[in-house]
Amino acid sequence: MVQNLESEKVDLIIAGISLAPGVARRRRIVNKVMTGLVFTAVVLAMVPLVLILGEVVLRGAPAINLSFLTNLPRPVGVPGGGIANALVGSFIMVGLATLIAVPIGVGAGIFFSEWPESRLSIVSSFANDVLAEFPSIVIGIFVYVVIVLSTKTFSGFAGALALSIIMIPIIARTTEESLKIVPITLREASMALGVSRWRTVIRVVISTGKSGLATGILLAVARAAGETAPLILTALGSFYFPQGLFQPTAALPLLIYTYGISPFRDWQTQAWGAALILIIIMLAFNLSVKFFIGRRPAERAET
Amino acid sequence: MWGLTINVKRKVLKGDITLKAAVGVAAVSITCLLGLLAVELFLGSTRSITKFGLPFVEGTTWDPVHDIFGALPFIYGTLLTSAIALLLGFPISIGVAIFLTEKLKTKKAIANVLGTLIELLAAVPSVIYGLWGLFFLSPLLRDFVETPLHRYLGFVPLFSGTPFGLDFFTAGIILAIMIIPTVSAVSKDILNAVPNSQREAMYSLGATDWEVIQKSVLPYARSGIFGATILGLGRAVGETMAVTMVIGNTPSITASLFSGGYTLSAVIANEFTEAASPLYLSALVELGLILFFVALAINVFARLLLWRMR
Numbered sequence: 001m002v003q004n005l006e007s008e009k010v011d012l013i014i015a016g017i018s019l020a021p022g023v024a025r026r027r028r029i030v031n032k033v034m035t036g037l038v039f040t041a042v043v044l045a046m047v048p049l050v051l052i053l054g055e056v057v058l059r060g061a062p063a064i065n066l067s068f069l070t071n072l073p074r075p076v077g078v079p080g081g082g083i084a085n086a087l088v089g090s091f092i093m094v095g096l097a098t099l100i101a102v103p104i105g106v107g108a109g110i111f112f113s114e115w116p117e118s119r120l121s122i123v124s125s126f127a128n129d130v131l132a133e134f135p136s137i138v139i140g141i142f143v144y145v146v147i148v149l150s151t152k153t154f155s156g157f158a159g160a161l162a163l164s165i166i167m168i169p170i171i172a173r174t175t176e177e178s179l180k181i182v183p184i185t186l187r188e189a190s191m192a193l194g195v196s197r198w199r200t201v202i203r204v205v206i207s208t209g210k211s212g213l214a215t216g217i218l219l220a221v222a223r224a225a226g227e228t229a230p231l232i233l234t235a236l237g238s239f240y241f242p243q244g245l246f247q248p249t250a251a252l253p254l255l256i257y258t259y260g261i262s263p264f265r266d267w268q269t270q271a272w273g274a275a276l277i278l279i280i281i282m283l284a285f286n287l288s289v290k291f292f293i294g295r296r297p298a299e300r301a302e303t
Numbered sequence: 304m305w306g307l308t309i310n311v312k313r314k315v316l317k318g319d320i321t322l323k324a325a326v327g328v329a330a331v332s333i334t335c336l337l338g339l340l341a342v343e344l345f346l347g348s349t350r351s352i353t354k355f356g357l358p359f360v361e362g363t364t365w366d367p368v369h370d371i372f373g374a375l376p377f378i379y380g381t382l383l384t385s386a387i388a389l390l391l392g393f394p395i396s397i398g399v400a401i402f403l404t405e406k407l408k409t410k411k412a413i414a415n416v417l418g419t420l421i422e423l424l425a426a427v428p429s430v431i432y433g434l435w436g437l438f439f440l441s442p443l444l445r446d447f448v449e450t451p452l453h454r455y456l457g458f459v460p461l462f463s464g465t466p467f468g469l470d471f472f473t474a475g476i477i478l479a480i481m482i483i484p485t486v487s488a489v490s491k492d493i494l495n496a497v498p499n500s501q502r503e504a505m506y507s508l509g510a511t512d513w514e515v516i517q518k519s520v521l522p523y524a525r526s527g528i529f530g531a532t533i534l535g536l537g538r539a540v541g542e543t544m545a546v547t548m549v550i551g552n553t554p555s556i557t558a559s560l561f562s563g564g565y566t567l568s569a570v571i572a573n574e575f576t577e578a579a580s581p582l583y584l585s586a587l588v589e590l591g592l593i594l595f596f597v598a599l600a601i602n603v604f605a606r607l608l609l610w611r612m613r
Contacts, residue, residue, distance in 0.1 A: 031511035038406060041398020042417065045487065048480045049424050052435045059438075107329025115323065124330040127337045130602045133534060135541025137568045138598065141591040142340045144575070145347040154576075168333065198322035226428025229543035229568070233575050253430045253544075260434045261548060268438070275431050286426045290419060 056275050063273025073239045073255075076264045083274050085241045089250040092242060093156050093235060094224050097163035102217060105168045109175020109216075114201055116180075125176070132169035139165050140230030148234060156242050156249030159235030166227055167220040174219065178212020179205055215289050222285035226278060228253035252278050341595060348589035350582055359589060365554045367574070372586035374593060376554035380471065380564040381597075384546060385539040387475025387560070388482055392539075393532055395479070396486035400528075403487075404494040405516055418491070425484035433548030436477045441468035441549055444476065449561050464559035469551035472560040477545045482535035489534055489609070493527030494520060530608030537601040541594065543568035567594045 071082025112125050139162050147158040182205050190200040206213070228251075231237070237254040238247070252274055259271035345352075351359065355372065362373015399421060407414035445468030456462045464470075497520050505515040521528070551563025552573060567590050578584040 027511055027514065031513040034513040034516075035406065038398045038402045041395045042402045044395050045399050045421055045424070045483050046417075049420060049427075051439065052427060052431065055435055055439050056431065104329045104332055107326040108333050111323075111326040111330040114326070120327060120330055120334075124334045126603075126606065127334040129606050130599065131333065131337055133537050133541075133598075133602050133605075135543065135568060135594055135598050137541065137543045137571055138340070138344070138591050138595050141347070141571065141575070141588055142343050145343045145588065165336065168336075172329075172333065196318050198318040201322060222426065226426075226430070228428065228430040229572055232572050236576065253428055256430050256434060257544060257548075260430070260437060271434060275434055278428060279431060282426050282428065283423070286423060 053279070056272065056279050059269070059272035060274075060276025063269045064276060068270070068273055069277075072241070076262075076267060079266070081266070081270060083252065083255055083270070083277070085238065086250040086252045086255040086274065087277075089156065089235070089238070089242050090225060090252045092245075093160040093163055093231075093249060093251060094221060096157070096160035096245075097167055097224055098217070098221055100160065100164035101167035101171055101220065104164075105171025105216075105220070106175050106213065108168070108172040109213075110179065110201065110206070112172065112176040113179035114205070128169045128172050131165075132173060135229075136162075136166055136227055137229040137233070140233035143230065144233040151246060153246055154234060154236035154248045155246045156235055157245040159231050159249060159251065160245075162230035162234045163224040163227060166230065167224050170220040170223060171216045174216025175209075175213055178209040178216065181212075182208045218285050218289050222282050225285075226253055226282055228257055232257070341599075344588060344592040344595055348585050348592050350585035351589045352585075354582060355586075359586075360593065363556060365570075367578070367580075367583050370580060370582050372583070374567075374590055376556050377565050377567045377570050377590060378593065379556045380474075380550065380554075380566040381540055381568070381594075383471050383560075383564070384474045384478055384550070384566060385536055387471065388478030388539040389532065389536055390479075391476065392479035392482045392486060392535060396483050396531075396535070397490060397528065399483065399487040400490035400494055401516060403491050405512065405520065418488075421484050421487060424480070425488070429481065429542060429544040430548075432477055432481060432545035436473060436545055436549040437469075440477065441473045444468060444473050448472075453561060460558040461560050464557070464561040466561045467551070467563065469549055469563055470561050471550065471564045474546045474550040474564070474566070475560070477549055478539045478542055481542060481545060482538050485538050486531050486535035489531035490524075490528050493524045493531060493609075496527070497523045526608050526611060530605045533601055533605035533608065537598055537605060540601060541568060541598050543572050547572050567591075567597075 067080055068082045069087065070084050071080055072085055073083070074081035108124065108128065112121050112128075115121050143158050143162040143165070147161060148154055151158070186204055186208060187200055190204045191197065195203070231251050231254050235251055235254065236248040237258060238250045240250075242249045256271050256274045256278065259267040259274070262268065262271075351372065355362065359372065360374050360378065362371070363375045364371050364373050365376060366372075403414045403418055407417070445466050449462075449466035449468070449470075449472060452462045453464070453466050501519045501523055502515050505519040510518070546566050547569040550566060550569055552565055552569060553563040554565045554570070555562060557564075571587055571590055571594075575584075575587050578587055
């Protein structure tokens with residue numbers, strides 16, 4: 001009897017399942033219920049996406065026409081206000097941020113992938129991971145303290161710097177991932193021909209992994225184009241075209257925020273219009289990455 | 304002849320060293336950046352640190368007019384909204400990850416499409432979440448969730464107060480939606496990394512799908528999923544725009560989910576450019592410093608958990 005009990009216990013621990021009649025039915029039902037719950041989770045996760053996209057299109061589309069894209073903002077109540085300065089401001093800041101972030105991000109990514117065993121690589125790669133998930137508002141404060149306080153003005157330059165700090169870790173990580181999957185045999189073949197290591201890295205490794213590199217840069221640009229929080233503390237926003245790098249500069253996400261929380265109906269409508277433009281830009285970037293350049297390097301590495 | 308070889312060799316070496324130095328500088332600069340961030344935030348908040356000291360984090364008054372600053376309402380708001388986000392976002396994220404990896408094992412194409420769609424949620428800029436939250440979600444929740452809950456369960460402190468729509472509850476829901484892509488994507492990778500022999504062993508004993516997931520896949524992936532969740536927590540803690548637009552922006556500490564609140568990131572975004580006195584500014588930077596350390600702790604913890612999984 002005791003032995004029987006014990007053997008049953010062992011059976012329970014190892015397999016965790018019982019084959020007694022009646023139990024089988026319950027197990028099947030539990031399985032069905034859990035499958036249903038898991039499926040519900042997927043539906044619940046999809047609903048917000050559909051609702052957000054739907055709402056942005058429904059409310060944003062009526063606001064968009066050619067003059068909306070080419071006009072400057074106008075005072076409340078004056079019709080015909082546009083977002084041209086915000087588009088230009090965003091373009092300048094994201095462009096400048098890309099110029100700063102690409103060399104640093106790609107460089108660090110090369111280092112992580114080609115010298116993975118070095119202590120610097122381990123420490124820096126960890127710092128990179130941490131930085132990638134960092135609250136962007138904290139980066140905004142940092143740039144405010146360092147640049148805005150010392151130049152005594154909110155500026156497009158400060159905004160670009162903040163955006164570049166957000167872009168660097170993304171570019172570094174994707175660069176590393178896309179270079180790491182370049183087959184070792186390619187490197188060996190190149191080095192066996194007497195090509196030096198640095199030429200191998202530049203000519204063979206990078207040119208093989210360049211689509212992955214491009215993916216990373218595109219994703220980083222998309223991310224920077226949608227950032228708002230750090231720009232509030234650095235670029236501030238403006239109702240005019242930027243005249244230089246060292247003055248307050250408008251940006252698309254800033255305009256959406258300012259107009260969105262304003263009490264004025266026509267500004268709110270314009271916020272939705274700008275949101276639609278921004279979301280079209282984001283989707284274009286993200287989907288083109290998916291479909292034209294191929295799957296993300298991380299996924300390719302697994303298969 | 305010899306000279307030539309040595310010359311070539313030296314030239315090659317020089318190229319190697321130059322490359323390593325150049326990309327090494329880039330790698331170093333990332334570490335320095337993180338360090339510099341901490342230093343500058345610390346320097347920026349010295350005025351407030353020397354004035355208020357440690358009691359800053361337990362002060363409940365935030366009164367810029369009289370230069371009295373306490374961080375507790377914001378810390379409370381950040382913790383409360385993040386907790387709501389995890390509570391709601393975690394089960395959904397895990398469900399998504401399980402569905403995509405375990406249930407669609409043989410239907411990779413569908414899994415890819417669904418995965419891409421959920422990744423798009425992460426690509427939506429947070430200011431658009433905020434706009435949507437302000438004009439769509441907040442009135443919806445107020446009328447169809449908060450008001451009924453308050454009517455029938457109003458005696459519970461959590462559901463007391465006047466449902467207004469712009470409160471901890473709405474902010475928590477928005478955050479839950481925003482962390483789902485992060486948590487589910489990382490969990491998905493973790494589940495994919497579980498060796499198939501784990502599953503096959505269970506199946507061979509006659510287990511159902513769910514038993515395989517519950518008894519052999521999830522235990523194996525436990526610490527990785529925990530890491531994914533902590534990563535989601537980090538995102539919730541640092542999220543600014545969406546929260547700022549729906550939380551009501553009133554510093555308060557109350558058990559009621561239906562009253563307006565404030566978070567660390569929201570108060571920084573809202574008041575930074577209006578901070579008139581140096582002490583005010585310094586206090587805001589110190590809030591940033593607190594956020595920095597919280598985010599740092601969360602991220603390091605999550606990364607350590609995830610690195611161990613690899």
